[in-house]
Amino acid sequence: MPLTGQVALVTGSGRGIGRAIALALAEAGADLVINDVDQASGEATVADLEALGRQAIFQAADVVDEAQVEAMIEAVVAHFGRLDILVNNAGLTRDGLLVRMTEEQWDLVLDVNLKGAFNCTKAAARPMMKARAGRIINIASIAGITGNPGQANYSASKGGLIALTKTSALELARRGINCNAVAPGFIETAMTEQLSEEVRAGWLERIPLGRGGTPEEVAAAVVFLAGRASAYMTGQVLVVDGGMVM
């Protein structure tokens, strides 16, 4: 299996796309660190990974809190002795029109989606730099490329995450660390379940392939960016959106 012997940390992997990414990396042979703020869902993912025959541990850290993130990375290195792959997946939305958006809505989304990824990248880069190898994969969104009405905070956080991906790629390339992003379009998870029928229909109309994507389809792109097949790629954004953005 292509990722046998490697250790991957996926933030926000108790459910949704993060969980699918963890399972797909495990199927490719990796051992996993599951991070989430919710203990029950994180531990359920760990049990599923162990059933696949992989080693997995749960780390209940809030990615916004630098001290918790540093402690998590230290715990990973203490347990596994290495960290090869970081997937910055934890994210949330607090939608509203720009003129009505509150400071709290803005701050929370920027904190989790962008500062969270910065905290994890900074902490994970240390063991990766020492090893002179590593893969960092950020889960952005097409909203960070095109913008999206009602998502000033979310699209700014994801656009920022794409810029962070490119800067990390430039700074870490000489240390053997590749940094890339995946930009999903409309994926069927709890995040998109909250949308009204009207908004869902509007999205589906704009997708050339005629359907929403699955978490597993995003996970497949992450497995590619974590493996040897993408060794000569860094600073790139892989769009997984059924053809919405071309």
Ligand code: NAP
């Ligand atoms: P989801 O089902 O809401 O899952 C998000 C996960 O992130 C949850 O497990 C959540 O934990 C965790 N999380 C939230 N805040 C956290 C924090 N501060 N620290 C650690 N974990 C935290 O969402 P999803 O649809 O799978 O989205 C995953 C990623 O894909 C996000 O970055 C999202 O922006 C991106 N994305 C999604 C879509 C889509 O259509 N679904 C499209 C483009 C991009 P709890 O369970 O405790 O809340």
